[in-house]
Structure formats: structure tokens, C-alpha cells
Amino acid sequence: MFSRLGELFTDASLWIWKTIQLNLSWLLHIVMGGVVLGIFPATVSLFAITRKWLQGGRDEPFFSEYHHYYKKNFWKVNSLGWIYSSVGLFLWIDLYLVTQLKGIIALFSTVLILFILILYVFSFLYLFPYYVHFDQSFKRYLYQPFIITIISFKQNLILTIGLTMVGYLIYQMPGLIPFALGVMPAYWVMKVSMNRYKQLQVEMIGGES
Template identity: 65%
Template structure:
């Protein structure tokens, strides 16, 4: 319980820092602001996918806190196909929930979690085969 709350606090702090940086950079003008915005948005995308992998990684592996913070980031960087699958799947789920809002109480948490876990488990199996 305490380990996961600590990891979640670190992720919350990093996400808040990235969003605050994005807010500050969007207040600027010029080419440096544009480049900085692109870099921060790229970091935010990597952060979000790392956040998705963190839950499934925590459930399936017994590691130290440092490894729980580091490994999902590495998995995000080396798993382009899985990141695209997660993004497309979550987009489809979001579209379905938008079209059928009556499903929101039943499927808002479970469908995205199921999809992310399914894709992440397939990726984790590939790691075990390659060991």
C-alpha cells in the first residue's frame, strides 16, 4: 500500500511539473517556445504511456521502488507498436463511451484497464521469451 502510494506520488509530482512547464512555455513567443512546447508534449506522451505500463508492471513483477519508476519508462521507449495499440484501443473505447454514455458507469474504468493490461501482458511475455 505505502509503496504504491509513494510511486503514485512521484508520478503525480512529475505530471504536475510537466503540465506546469507546458503552461509556462505556452505563455512565451518565438521559435524557442515552439521547440520547448514540442519537447514538453513529447515528454508528456512518454509520461502517460509510462503511467499506463506502471500499473501492470507493478502487479506482475516484484521490484524495488526505483525499478518500478524506471522500468515502465524503458518499456515505453522500446515498445512503439504496443504504445500505438494502447493509444488506438483507448481511442476506440473513448469513442464507444462517447456514443453510448449509458455504459460509462459500467465500463469507464474496466475497459481501459483491460485493454492496457492485455497489451502490456503480451509485451511482458515477449520479454520473458527473449531472456
């Protein structure tokens, strides 16, 4: 019994240490890119490592792989990330402008833009796991996350619940920020996304889930 408890404690300690290392790597690479150019490639690399962990590669060293993925995808991921960000900024500006108006048309426009914003947020979340899971053209990376959002209501709900719990935990324990701010939500989004990809592949070939 004590031997089993020791193994569990060792595994938990290793998992926590790996999580801290990965989160610090994420923060370091954001800074390396001057924040503005570092945030998207650092985050995609974070998702690439969490995907590897979910596939059973948790015990393998990851820093060199993380850094290689960061450099290899630096400009492509920045292009995708800032295109998405520009769309988001455009939607926020539209929302602000319509809320300054009055009348039924303004109300309808506000509801419509809010709905599009919700789809946009989920699409942005799906962009990162989709990018590291599939080798696609630049164009497909722009629109496929949006399609996945539309056909994945259940997964969207699961993502929302999980990320809300993670956000609440970090809010209550801000000391976690340097150690788990990126890893915890990325791991959850990657896990939900990979399960969804498996379901979609089964549905496409007509098998059973």
C-alpha cells in the same frame, strides 16, 4: 445448435456480470480511500484482477482478493502514484509556461515538453500492469515503465487505438460509466502489456516469438 447458443449466452451474461461487479468494486474502493487516497490502490487492484482473468481465473470469486490487494498495497501504491502525478503536474506547468513565450526557443521547448509528456502518459499507463506483474523494488517501479515505453512503439500504438475506441464507446454510451469505465481500459492495457512482457522475455533468452 440451440444448446451451443445457450452456452454462449450464459458465458456472455456471466462475463458482463463479472465486469459490472469488478467496476463497482473499483468505484467503491476509490470512495473508501476518500478518492484522493483511493484512486491508485483501487486501480492497481483492478489491474491485478484483470491479470488473473487473462491467466484463466475469470470464474473465481475476486472481491476478497481485490480488497486484500487494496489494503496490502495501499501506501506503497499511493507513494508511486503521487510521485508520478507530481511529475505530470510539473510537466503541464512547464508546458503552460513555454506556450506563453515566443520565438524559436519557445517553439523547440514546447515540442520537447510535448514529447516528454507523451512518454510520461504511456509510462503512467504501464506502471499499473508492471506493478501487478512483477515483484520489484520501489525504485524500479519508478523507471522501468519509462524504459518499456521507449522500447515498445508498436504496443504504444496498439494501446492508443484500443483506448481511443473504448473512450469513444463510453462517450457515445455514458450509461456504461458505472459498469465498465475502469474495467474496459484496464483489461486492454493489461492484455497488451502481458503480451509485451512475453515478447521481452523471449528476446532476452534469444528464442522465437
